[in-house]
Amino acid sequence: MTRAQQVGVIVGLVIVAILTILRASDPQLMRQAREVAFDEYQRIAPRAFQDLPVRVIDIDEASLKEFGQWPWPRDRMARLVDRLSEMGAAAIAFDILFSEPDRLSPRTVMRDVVGVDPLIVARLPDNDEIFARSIAEKPVVLGFALSNDGSARPEVKAGFAFTGEPPFHAPPRITGATPLRPQLEANAAGIGHISLNPGDPSAVVRTVPLLLSDGRQLYPNLAIEALRVALGASTYVLANAADIPDTITLIRIGDFVVPVTAAGALWLYLTPDRADRYVSARQVLAEKGVSPETRAAVEGSIVFVGTSAAGLQDIRTTALGQNVPGVSLQAQIVEQILSGRFLSRPDWADGLEILSIAVAGILLVLLTTFVSPAMALVCGLLVTALALAASWLAFLYGGLLLDPLAPIVSGSITHFAATAFRFLVIDRERREVRLAFGHYLSPSLLYRIEHTQDALRLGGDDRELTVMFVDIRNFTEISERLAPTAVVTFLNTFLDALSGHIIANEGTLDKFIGDSIMAFWNAPVDVGDHAAKAVHAALAMRETLARLNAQDAFGFGNGQTVGIGIGIHTGLACVGNMGAETHFNYSAVGDTVNVAARIEAACKDVCFDILVSESTAKLAPRYALLEAGALALKGKSTRTRTFAVVGDEDLAASASFAALKHVHGRLIDALAAQSPAAREILREAKSHSGGLSADLAEFYRRIARRADHFLQRPAAPPHVLPGGKTLH
Template structure:
């Protein structure tokens, strides 16, 4: 691990730690995002509406039109209780506050007028008394609201039993309540609060508090109390977590067990609002008698009385995004308990999500740093898919709520930060390498040098290189026939094609010098068999040039063919970045470079297109080589033995070349000894060479004029430039 990578890992892990701490603190924005995610789950698969013994007697617009504006006199509410009881309602629960005297009561109206005998006033009907009498002995549950003033606490009609420690501090706090009329408190079978989301900043009702607490007493909500009264139960049984005080996990009411949050809230799993759930209060109060379908709907049902009239402002928003009367949510609470289809978020869900952020984030940091951002992105997408699928499946089949969004967002931020750091810092050196080497290195070599420490250090190293020079034959004559633009086009076509052969064989393109190419092998990274790959490149160049000439790629016509000369030498050279700190080139210098350049020039004297030094030839084992003699190269005090590269290993193994090589050896011996038989042997060699081609006829036509190149004294005993 390099220092830059270590810093990158530390940077990434700090980001992961910050995101983990942020999730642990659970700010409102994350809670909102989590709630919205769970809303979407419900929208995809809402709880299906099932026929259940739960109904809403709705004081709707039609009822108000038939019986007058709200509030109705309580003697009419008493009639409603009488009729519902007569129809066999299991419970009548009012999502209505009865906190003040009925101002429409005859006794109240006359008293307010004044000047009437008090004895007469006392004989007038009182609607509150009428309503209280209608409740007496009947399963009526009244609701109370929350208040910030006074110290009123409603009576609790049921007992509470705890398994474990007392959970009095677990539910939401009840500071004060709206008071009920004393006679209502006495005659009601049950009393429950009607608040659906106390203290929540969101208008969406997602969880209903089944209990409130003032620190000394627990208070059930309207739906829970209606369910208790319907079963004739007298006690609630609360279970808490054994290792977490002041928590509630289950509420048992009669025969039903309700899983709740630690604060005693029920996650609402709502169904779309359906007309079958409602019965208009106007139809129950109809003077002509109760219709049969209304009687059938009410009989044996838990009945909630409330209003959907828009003017009464009891409209709530559900997780499905629907606006529904608040009373319907009380009804849906009971429906959910009866159906047994619950949603729950385990106490350990937060810990699991926090752990997933830490683990997945750390994994992404390591992948981004040591593998690649693309692999990290693929793994991140896989983790995202797994999180979404797991969260969805647990919701769909187990009713469990696990948040996939926080780990996904944290993973995305981590990947972005780690990738940005790598791009800006870690990969900066590699981008410099690509800019410096991308145009003259093969992709495999480029990848290797990118991962080499200090690849672009200014300075050089002594390395054994195989160096190649390529030059265009008769370029002066060609350029004289062409315009400058045509010369540039010709060079671009030729040099581009030849340089591709260098890169394809893991060579390094050093530079273009007019119509020449300089390349070398075994730097900036080690290249196995570098001499062999350089020679194979020269042979590939020969074939490339033949194709270009045959296809008239230069536009010269068939009568003008372009030729090249290639010189290759293996020896010690200094290779590295040379120039200034801000602007440098990667190149090689030294005697070996000069020798390779002189060998390329010798191609003209030898009349052959590919010549290599003896040091390069010693590294080859399978190419078709013929000795070209020992030539005196410019600037060198001793002669250098050269070899002509005729072809590859297939040609070397052919019978024709095997015979030519034997005859050539005889010719070299005859030339060295200045034997008279050299003419006869040369004629035989020319005949064999004519069958092979590859430029050998010109080579042998010139060889008789170079007899001194093969003299014994011309061959040095030790070649200073040899490998």
């Protein structure tokens, strides 16, 4: 180990130590980034909606328009309770505060009128009393909110049982609450808090405390209190970690077990907001009675009464990025408990993430220093992929929230720092050599020179290639009517659009020859299914050219379009560095290259845009191919059997193409036998070709004139239909 490498390792390990300590301290920025990552997981795979017996009775805009502005008089709330109870609601929970006297009560209104006899006022109805009588002996749960004023505490209607010491200091602290009207508090079956994220600086509601504590008493959340009342349970059972005081691990409500954080909070696992979760209060209070649909929605359900009206300002932002009424989150808590779909961040998550940062960082430092930055990058990408995959799979299948960002970001910083140090110190001499030669050689050739022995020697290797030639039809005519600069613009647009498909399908772009492209597959590295990838690239070129013509991307106007011919052949060729000792190119030569060029030229005679040789067709059997005849290619002593590429694998598997291929085979047999039936079969083939490819019409119009191309034709293999049947 050189001194520079020793210094590099020390610097890298110091950076890893700093990053590990930083993660252990878990600053606010890291927590926010982690929570955003968990939000993205929910957006990708939200909780699946199930039609559970949970509904929101929505005081929506339509209800306010029907019955007047908010707040409504409490005698109307009493009618709402009576209707819901009569419809068979299992529990009725109000995400509404009833802390002040009803200002619309007749007794309250008349009390302030001068000259009215107090005895008369006393005999007037009081809406709070009406509401209190309505909720008595019914499964009604009222809500309260936290308050910094005073020290009021709501009455707790439920009991609590503990498996260990009472965790009174685990939940968030309650110092005061909005007081309920005494008669309402006394008659309610349950009371729960409606605070969704007290003390959380984030506007996004990700966790909800199911319990609050004043140090001596626990206060349940509205949602679990509604579930308790609906189940007829009287007590919550709390479990805590045996070795950690003042923590909560589980809350049991009847037969339902809810995993929670140590502070008793529930990680929300949400479904996107849905209209079928809501029932308008207007439908419940309808003067003409309740519809069967509304009754069916409410019967047996836990209903939460709240508002979605924008002016009432009870809109919350969720991890899914939606703005929803706060009451819908209370409903979703109960849905989540009933469905048994929970999220949790285990106690060991922090330790695992800190350890992963340290181990991955040390590995990257060593690899960057002693192997190569490229190898370190590969390992870093592998670690990134593993971290993402592990975190995602843990979320998807276990509901576990494991941070993927901390090890990824820390690994990236470590790799960048170690690579920068190596670049500035360790690799300085090698970099100077690269910079000197980089003025004369392309980056790809320079890389091959560095990593391949005798890479600069002339000569090549024989290997199987799939060679493609692409040519613009009528280019001379096009160039004659364009200015030279316009010709260059046209060629640049054309070549850039089509050559990208060669690279995308793992081909090697050999050269541009005027208006033509030469490319090959399976060199300089092995490419699996190289013939099929060449055919796929040709089909993509056809599609791209059609799009460019439709958009008039070449600017010709008047409906003028550009056509191409593509020839593909697979065979043995010599590929390597070719040229002079001082100037050479990486290219391919041989009969295979010549045949591919001749097949491309033959596209004009066949009147089809993509032709492949028989050797290519055998290596790409999944594509929709039709025999185009054995062509006498220029410079070849024997005929070359060719196939027209009609379409991709989906078309090849279709019933319409199977029928056409069967008729086409009969047509070729008839032409080879010079049978009088060929004319009738040709008409049948034309009828089957409609809609498959625009070029097939001209292909079949020309085919009868090329009957000699099919004489003494070798037998074609049977066409295999889906299900294993064959057409001969």
